[in-house]
Amino acid sequence: MRARELAIASSVALMVLLLAYVIELGGLGPLAPHTIRDLAKSYLEYAYNPWNATVSSMALEAVTAIVWDYRGLDTYFETSVLFVAIIGVAALYRGYREMRGLGGAGLSEIVKTSTRVLVPLILVAGASIAIHGHLTPGGGFQGGSFMAVLMVLLAVVFSLDYAFERGLSSRKLLAIRSAGLIGILLTSLALLVAGAVAGVYAYVFQNMVRESSELSMPRWIFDRPLGGTLFFFNVFESLAVVSGLTLTFIVLALRREEVDHALAAGEWYE
Amino acid sequence: MEPVAILLATVAALLSVIATYLAVVSKDLLVAVVLSAVQSTAYALIYYVLMAPDIVLVYVPVSVGLLPAVSVLLIKKTERYEG
Numbered sequence: 001m002r003a004r005e006l007a008i009a010s011s012v013a014l015m016v017l018l019l020a021y022v023i024e025l026g027g028l029g030p031l032a033p034h035t036i037r038d039l040a041k042s043y044l045e046y047a048y049n050p051w052n053a054t055v056s057s058m059a060l061e062a063v064t065a066i067v068w069d070y071r072g073l074d075t076y077f078e079t080s081v082l083f084v085a086i087i088g089v090a091a092l093y094r095g096y097r098e099m100r101g102l103g104g105a106g107l108s109e110i111v112k113t114s115t116r117v118l119v120p121l122i123l124v125a126g127a128s129i130a131i132h133g134h135l136t137p138g139g140g141f142q143g144g145s146f147m148a149v150l151m152v153l154l155a156v157v158f159s160l161d162y163a164f165e166r167g168l169s170s171r172k173l174l175a176i177r178s179a180g181l182i183g184i185l186l187t188s189l190a191l192l193v194a195g196a197v198a199g200v201y202a203y204v205f206q207n208m209v210r211e212s213s214e215l216s217m218p219r220w221i222f223d224r225p226l227g228g229t230l231f232f233f234n235v236f237e238s239l240a241v242v243s244g245l246t247l248t249f250i251v252l253a254l255r256r257e258e259v260d261h262a263l264a265a266g267e268w269y270e
Numbered sequence: 271m272e273p274v275a276i277l278l279a280t281v282a283a284l285l286s287v288i289a290t291y292l293a294v295v296s297k298d299l300l301v302a303v304v305l306s307a308v309q310s311t312a313y314a315l316i317y318y319v320l321m322a323p324d325i326v327l328v329y330v331p332v333s334v335g336l337l338p339a340v341s342v343l344l345i346k347k348t349e350r351y352e353g
Binding site: 012016 | 292
């Protein structure tokens with residue numbers, strides 16, 4: 001990194017600063033209004049509204065209410081896209097074998113010890129982000145990716161051999177991922193099935209009572225708000241994300257000896 | 271917004287521009303990955319100042335944890351130096 005590169009980088013940063021100043025002055029066209037728009041106001045008023053539950057999702061966190069209730073179907077397909085991508089990675093490497101004893105010893109003892117201190121902290125942080133997704137910022141994807149970082153850290157620091165010896169395998173991860181997706185599907189269909197059994201109207205992705213539908217997911221657990229489907233969606237999504245992202249990392253991190261078998265099988269097919 | 275918040279966002283934005291430029295011109299790809307993680311950290315700070323904690327929580331693990339991990343794997347399987 002030479003002084004010349006630093007000088008060019010600083011001048012680029014200065015240009016960006018001046019450009020931002022010009023935009024702030026309105027020199028490149030009209031600015032967006034700073035006031036809160038009507039759409040945002042309606043979401044803020046309806047996300048937690050015990051006086052009119054037919055428009056509310058009874059969640060204290062407006063972002064989670066939008067993501068998993070008001071536009072729940074979009075989020076469902078986002079999850080499906082991630083699932084298809086992970087299946088694609090696994091299918092690209094099809095035929096690999098997870099092998100032990102390839103000589104990976106992990107990093108030094110100092111790194112291992114400090115990682116052991118970090119593990120419960122990251123795990124609790126990720127789990128609380130996922131489980132409190134309807135109360136505080138965060139949600140299933142955020143908590144799941146926190147825990148996926150933890151798994152990647154473990155695989156790098158303690159080596160893949162150690163992870164495989166402790167019972168981690170891509171088959172198990174894929175099973176957890178599928179269980180999470182099935183949980184999301186069952187949660188979204190729960191009230192529809194209940195309505196079909198009871199003979200009353202209900203909707204797919206229904207959360208609270210709606211006009212023309214009396215059914216509702218639970219609003220409270222003990223004396224805390226539960227947010228109906230949002231809690232279940234967050235828990236299942238975090239399971240699906242942590243197993244899916246860990247599976248992707250492990251498949252991409254496979255050693256040469258483990259992939260050789262898959263390559264030989266590919267050549268045999270040709 | 272508070273003046274302190276605007277100042278913090280400005281400093282973080284300038285740091286991210288510098289880190290991005292150095293990551294683009296760097297011939298050592300491992301250094302480029304670290305610099306792009308620095309840029310992501312600055313972005314996370316900006317999101318926090320702009321009152322988007324949901325985005326911070328998804329941006330930190332993905333762009334500082336998972337993306338560098340996958341990029342380092344890619345570099346390990348190919349070549350460290352460009353050109």
